[in-house]
Amino acid sequence: MSFFPFAAVVGQQELKLALLMAVVNPAVGGVLIRGEKGIAKSTAVRGLVDLLPEITVNHGCRFSCRPENRELWCVDCLATKDEPSTGHRKVRLVNLPLNATEDRVAGGIDFSATVERGKPLFQTGLLAEVHRGILYIDEVNLLDDHIVDLILDAASSGMNRVEREGISFCHPCRFSLIGTMNPEEGELRPQLLDRFGLCVEAKGNADLDERVLLLMRREQFDRDPCSFITRFSSRNDTIRQRIRAARAILSRVRMPAGMRVFIGELCRENNVAGHRADLVMEQAARTMAALDGDDEVTNNHILRVAPMVLIHRSREGRPPPPPPPPPPEDPGKPENTTDQAQNNSGQEDFPETDGRNAPQGQDADSQNDRQQTRREQEGAGRKDKDRPEQDGQEQAAQEAEAAGTVGNQEDQLFDIGPTFSVKKITMAKDRVVRRGRGRRSRSMVSQKQGRYSRAASFGLAGDIALDATIRAAAPFQAERSGSLAVRLEPCDFRYKIREKRIGNLLLFMVDGSGSMAARGRMAASKGAIMSLLLDAYQKRDKVAMVTFRRDRAEINLPVTCSVELAGRLLAEMKVGGRTPLSAGLIKGYELMRNYLLREPGGRPIVIILTDGKANVSMGEEKPVDEMLRLATAMAREERAKYIVVDTEEEGPVTFDLSGKLAAALAADYFKIKDIQAEELVHIVRETQ
Amino acid sequence: MKEKKRNYPFVAIVGQEKMKLALILNIINPLLSGVLIRGEKGTAKSTAVRALAEILPEIEVISRSPFVLDPDKEYEQYLAICAALGVEAGPADALERNTQKVQVIELPVGATEDRVAGTLDLEHALQKGEKRVEPGLLAHAHRGVLYVDEVNLLDDHVVDILLDAAAMGVNTIEREGISFSHPARFTLVGTMNPEEGELRPQLLDRFGLCVNIRGIDSVQERVAIMERRVRFDEDPATFCDRWQEESDRLVTRITMAMELYNEVEVRRELLHDIAQTCLEVGIDGHRGDIIILKTARTLAAWHNRTEVQAADIKEAADLALPHRIRRQPLMDIPDSMESYRAAGTAL
Structure with missing residues (x-):
């Protein structure tokens, strides 16, 4: 199999440097490559295979024991070898596919051999193969939790302990992790994130000439891989030489005490959790020096590696500004305090992931240096994003006026009210996935x-x-x-x-009666729904929507994954007429029940937006009584979670019918004025 | 012997030129890595893909191996696979080879991952007490077409396997006591109805080309569709025979384009145009650039030219870019670059 040569990868200097550092010094602790699709993440890693150095091992040992270190030998070597027998082999890059099962990762019984011999024999897994090598996980954020746990366990103890299938076995297992991920597909668990010594945010190349160069190289490679590889073999040799030289002098690189202080300050200033960052940065700086052929670490080396070490650990989450302060200097205190404040607010929600992958804001920011035209577009986009907030308020005022003049029977159309920051939703995504996992085990x-x-x-x-x-x-x-x-x-x-990752069903039951038209309530409700839809879009949740107005309830949107469709329908939703609340409840319940029949493990979240003033009944009962009776029946469905949002206007006389509805449903109850739309999102999150 | 089931002929499909073109380009050049066909129900999506089987070219493979390996270029992999299976591999010059048509392998939406990726051969394990790999769909799809109907409904974990394999061109199995890998480079053809939900971004990007199709508005063409369909249902064999000649012409043209492809040249300034276009619309990564270039070259070959023209690039961009544009949440995938730009200026 011929891979695209490492040296031929255009641009991506940070990425290439980080990979080289991981190869030169395993103590750096591996590299995580985050970035959009199609930017040579995987290509670079695969190209690396060709550059890996050799290590000495005990000849024929399946755990790659070091010959010189007898205390750490595996049981096999201890049993069969009196003398170290040195062999050489290349460092391995072991690929962990996403569909790996536990027995192949940690190792398990070798059944062919066991049947033959009649006693349990151990078959090594990937963790044995990767000892002293590199474990490569493509799309690491999609890896199953259970496998992640195995890897974390091995990585933190340096040993792989197998206690399963009648086997008790233990072998040394030290490796560096290389992972690639596209943040669009979800974030990484914080523990795993922290395991990666370095992190690189890679982007597409914005330079026209380099893009063309890249195109030409790729095309030449596809046409004739062999001659392309030959063409770059001398450049690959140079890199190989550099790695070898760096490995040779690495242990001699000195770290002056002053530099350690500098590292400590950098880490403190960036608010990193724990001390791993300091340790990694020291190793990384030494490796950097070794790669440059220097035998002493300087400022420059540290500054070069600092972003890679800090980017995924800094609680601010943003790429740290190339830190300017020379070692002995007072760290900027005022900044620190603001950091602290923000920090506290975000602490419970894994701050490391905070905001960095906000698909709109941050991504847009990072792309800004691309192109003038592009920048303008983005700028316009952001303005749009800011505007709805004011717009929403103006709108609310206009609508209040409108409500006064327009009769209740008229159909009205409201724009979608303000939606809220994507940043928060991203945090939610992260958190929900984790909780979702917990629930998963029950549903599976x-x-x-x-x-x-x-x-x-x-x-x-x-x-x-x-x-x-x-x-x-x-x-x-x-x-x-x-x-x-x-x-x-x-x-x-x-x-x-x-x-299995199961998405949730968000079922919206929206009151479309005339009373909802007043005071921009509909706009606010639409805004809230829209925000939840955006959230659902990223988590691949299912959504459905039922509205009730005039004399009947309608399923506007059957259960679907198409959030696009939901968004369009939401924009088109009209308001006017009376309130057939019980019909709405029944329609929604039917929809939910059908969903639960198909997905018995599902947990629908039902969000009812209404003022509770039911005035159309289905049978002979009074509308309100009927509504409450139905609600009580619906409450018996334990798998569903209900949320009632009361849209009733504050005034001298309130009926608090929504409150009663909520009580009957055993639902969480909120008033529309209390819920900034943002809070509604929080509520949903908590129930998940 | 029972007569084999006839598929509706590819050439007899009315309209939907863009979809047909995208499929043909993928046959000519498998490096385009597939096409995603988005459209409403009943727009001949599946018919077209199934009909592909008739017009696919022939390839040489190593005999008696389920892995569809190229006897000239993949001998090394063949050796590795034989070693892993404990089978004896012949020397390179005495390799048995035969030719077969490129295959369309269908991946049903409900497929389990062990059938997709490959798994432990249970029969062998129980009878002999030895473990052996039973290759999955990805092995059979190597060098062929992997067709996923309703690709947006595919289970997440099956998608992950596809992504893994598509990224590497290799399928690695590390499960159920088995450690095994084999080449798996395939043209991924997916159809979907966007009303049922969109694709995951990472998977979306793996499709080289993307076409949006709708029902045909012209009454005449609608009538033609009905007529042809009825005639096909009444007597498939005669219907297919009637279209045979045109089918053959298409196959010849495809074969010629395949031969010509390697000679197609691109002027450097056109490369600039490609990069410029991609930068302008703002896409993630570089796969868009690469695919446009390949598509443009394939188009030139299809039109029996050895030089890419600016029009080829434009047409290629229409096929390769719409699904790669960085979209706002909830924004639809535009039909073509023109409609995207028009929408952009309208805002």
Whole structure:
């Protein structure tokens, strides 16, 4: 297989440098490459394979023991070797595919050999293979939690302990992680994020000439890979030489005490959590010096690596400004205090991820240096984003007027009110995914869908993990006999444990009656719904919408993933007429029940926006009584979570019918004036 | 012997020229990495993809191996696979080879990941007590077309596998006690109805080209569709025979374009145009540039030219860019670059 040569990757200096550092010094702790799609993230990593240096290992050892360090030898080496027998091999770059199962990552029983020998034999997994090497995970943010846990465990202890399938085994396991991810697809768990020593934010190249160069190189490579690789082989050699030289002098690079102070100050100023940043930065700076062929770390080395070390740890989240202060200087105090303040507010929500991937704001910012035209567009975009807030207020005023003049029976159309900052929603996404995972485990029991990540001796009947079952049966085959090579007994059976990310269903039941037209309530409600839709867009939630007005309820939007469609419908939604609340409740309930039949593990969140003034009933009862009776019945569906948003106007006489509705539904209850639309989003988040 | 089921002929599809062109370009040049067809129900999306089977060219493969390997270029991989399977591989010069048509492999929406990626051969495991890999759909799809109907409804974890494989051109299996990898370079063809939800951005980007299609407005053409369909349903064999000649002409033209492709040259200033266009509209990464260039070259070959013209670039951009434009949330994928620009100026 021929890979695009590392040296031929155009631009992406930071990215290339970070990868080289990880190769030169494993103590740097690996690299995380974040960036949009199609910017040579994976290409660069694969090109790296060709540049990896050699290490010495105990000959034939499957755990790659170091010959010189007898205390750390694995059991195999201790048992079979008296003398170290030195062999050489290249550092490995082990690719961890997303669909890997636990037994292949950590290792498990080797069933072929076990059947043959009649005693459990260990088959090494990827974690053994990667010892002293590099573990490469493409799209690392999509990796299953369970596998992430295994890797974190091994990474923090430097050992891989296997206690499963009747095997107890332990082997050394030290590796650097290289991961690539596209933040659009979701964020990384903070623990895993912290494991990556360095982080690089890569962007597409904005330079016209470089883009053309890139195009030409790619085309030449696709036409004739062999001659292309030959053309770049000498440049690859140069890099290989540089790596070798750097590795040779790395241990001699000195770190003056003053520089340590500088590192400490940099880390403090950027508000990093814990001390890993300091340690990583020291290693990174030394590596940088080694790559430059210097034997002493200087300011420049530190400044060069600081952004890579701090970017994913700084609680501000923004790329730290290329830190100007020379070592002995008073760190800017006033800045610090503001940092602190913001910090506190954001602390519970993993501040590291805060804002950095806000798809609009931040991305737009980082792209700004691209092109004048582009900048203008973005600028216009941002203005648009700011404007709705004022617009919303003006609108509210206008609508209040309008409500006074326009009769209740007229249909009106309101624009979507202000939506709120994408930044907060991003934070929510991060958090919801994590909670979603917790819930996932409950929902997966009832379904035979999802990714098979491991096996256990209990589980859903019929979902047998045959591979694990055979492994469990393997040691006993010598005692059993039959026509098949492998004879299974009930006690051998293992079942699949699957993981699945389930999106939520957000079901909106919106009062479209004339009373909603007053005081910009509809605009505000639409704004709130829109914000939730934007949130759902990123999480791939499903949405549905029911409105009730005049004499009936309608399903405007059946359960769908198409948030685009929902957004369009929302903009077109009209207001006017009476309030058939019970019809609305029933329609919504039907929709929800059908959804739950298909997705028994689902947790619909039902958001009812109304003033509760039901004035059309379906049967003989009074409208309000009917509404309350239905609501009480609906409350029995335990899987659903209800939220009632009261849109009733404050005044001398209030009926508080929505309050009663909320009580009947056992719902969370909020007044529209209390809910800044932002709070509604928070409410939904909490219930998730 | 039962007569084989006939597919509606590709050439007999009325209208939908853009979709047909996109599919043909992908046959000529598999490096375009696929096409996404977005459109409402009943617009001949699936018919067109199924009909591809008839007009696909032939390739040489290594016999008696499910991995569809190229006997000349992938001998090394063949050796590695044989070693992993414990099968003996012949020497390179005595390799058995045969030719077969490029295949369209259908990936059903409900497919489980073990069937997609490959898994443990259970029968073998139980009978012999040995583990052996049972290749999945991705192995069969190597060098072929992987067709996903309703691609937007595909389970997330299956999408992840596709992404992994598409990124590397290699499918790596590390599951159920098996550690194995094989080449998996395929043309990904997906159809979807956007009303049911959009694609994940990362997957969207993997499709080289994207076309939006709608029902046809012209009454005449609608009548033609009905007539042809009825005639096909009544007597598929005769219908297909009637279109055979045109089908053959298309196959010949495709084969010629494939031969010509490597000779197609691009002037440097046109490369500038490509990069400029991409910078202007603002797309993520560089895959857009690369695909435009390849598409333009393929277009030139399709029109029997050896030089890319500015018009080719424009047409290529229409196919390769709309789904790559950085969109505001909730913004639709534009039909063409012109409609995108028009919308941009209207705002």
